[in-house]
Amino acid sequence: MPDPKPSTSRPIWVLAAPGAGDQRQLLTLADALHGEVRVFDEIDPVGTVLVDRVSGAARRTFSGAKAVRYVPPWPDLVLIAGGRSVVDAQRIREASGGRARTIAVGRPWSSYAPVDVLVTTPQYRLPPAGNVVEIPLPLNAPPAVAxxxxxxxxxxxxxxxxxxxxxxxxxxxxxxxxxxxxxxxxxxxxxxxxxxxxxxxxxxxxxxxxxxxxxxxxxxxxxxxxxxxxxxxxxxxxxxxxxxxxxxxxxxxxxxxxxxxxxxxxxxxxxxxxPRRRSRIARALGRLVPETTRNALTRRGLWLPARDLPxxxxxxxxxxxxxxxxxxxxxxxxxxPTLESLLEPVLARIESLVED
Known part of the structure; x- marks a missing residue:
């Protein structure tokens, strides 16, 4: 696997994910990028996230306690998973003058637009796009054995x-x-x-x-x-x-x-x-909408495909x-499979993004 260029200066911020599996993926990816990693543990409640999105908070600077924690020097990369941190990632990018790039794992629960690289896996059924990298398994290696x-x-x-x-x-x-x-x-x-x-x-x-x-x-x-x-x-x-x-x-x-x-x-x-009844219903309803329409709505953040673990x-x-x-x-x-083989296309895409 082509290893990313080791760096002691590339700052990487990891915004915590609510799920343990997603959090482990973020930390695995951050470790593979060989930067100076800083992890932010706070997770906004869903209500706060909804208010921020509806009110256009991504265009405003940080306030309150976050204004104390999210300060320069700004990172080169911001790693997120799920939809809780999309707004904060956008704020960081704005504050950095557009330099900070957002890498999302899983599905963003938003439009593709705020994400520079979206690392996803088959169960999320996300339609392809220029910023999407689909890998066959999540980045969850077996835990160390005590x-x-x-x-x-x-x-x-x-x-x-x-x-x-x-x-x-x-x-x-x-x-x-x-x-x-x-x-x-x-x-x-x-x-x-x-x-x-x-x-x-x-x-x-x-x-x-x-x-x-x-x-x-x-x-x-x-x-x-x-x-x-x-x-x-x-x-x-x-x-x-x-x-x-x-x-x-x-x-x-x-x-x-x-x-x-x-x-x-x-x-x-x-x-x-x-499968739960609501899952069967969600998939059945999804099949009623033409695929091209579903894909267009998903890329805009207006449709969330039902998770499909099979x-x-x-x-x-x-x-x-x-x-x-x-x-x-x-x-x-x-x-x-190996963790290195899963990471290879992801690291290559991120390195290309950073070089550009």
């Missing part, structure tokens, strides 16, 4: 003499429901897989995982599954499960979790959840990074 997490997982699996499959469980989200039907279906699929493959499952819950999901796995699989329910006071085994299991199966509600699994280099299967799963499957559950242990992944 020694106590690795010890906890290895002690639990000390007597297991079988291939291990980490089962990473999410939960309800804006688009999906992890309810009784999904629990029954997923536990049945995993039970059939274990019967056919002889694998041992290592199921790792999250704060959103319904208790019934782990109970169903325990009931069906007994000692053929090791369970790690979510416990805020306990060592989180998730990074060690990602790193040490032979293969991974993840529920389909989280783009970040899928990216972390694929970037581990292990074979990955997706366990689909049930599209992300399909793209990952096309690359060979995701496979059906019954083929999960068929062998290693050919050409697994």
């Amino acid at each position: 020694a106590d997490a690795r010890k906890r997982v290895r002690e639990a699996l000390d007597r297991v003499d079988a291939p291990t499959v980490g089962v990473l469980l999410g939960g309800d989200s804006g688009s999906f429901r992890f309810g009784p039907r999904a629990i029954e279906r997923i536990s049945g699929q995993l039970s059939d897989f274990v019967d056919a493959s002889g694998a041992h499952l290592v199921a790792c819950g999250s704060p959103r995982t319904p208790a019934g999901a782990l109970d169903a796995l325990r009931e069906r699989l007994g000692d053929r599954v090791t369970l790690f329910p979510w416990a805020p006071s306990a060592v989180n085994p998730y990074p060690a499960v990602l790193a040490d299991c032979d293969a991974l199966a993840v529920t389909g509600d989280s783009a970040s979790m899928l990216a972390e699994a694929c970037l581990s280099g292990k074979p990955v299967a997706v366990l689909p959840l049930h 599209r992300l799963h399909a793209v990952a499957a096309t690359h060979g990074w995701v496979r059906p559950l019954y083929r999960l242990l068929d062998g290693p992944v050919d050409n697994p």
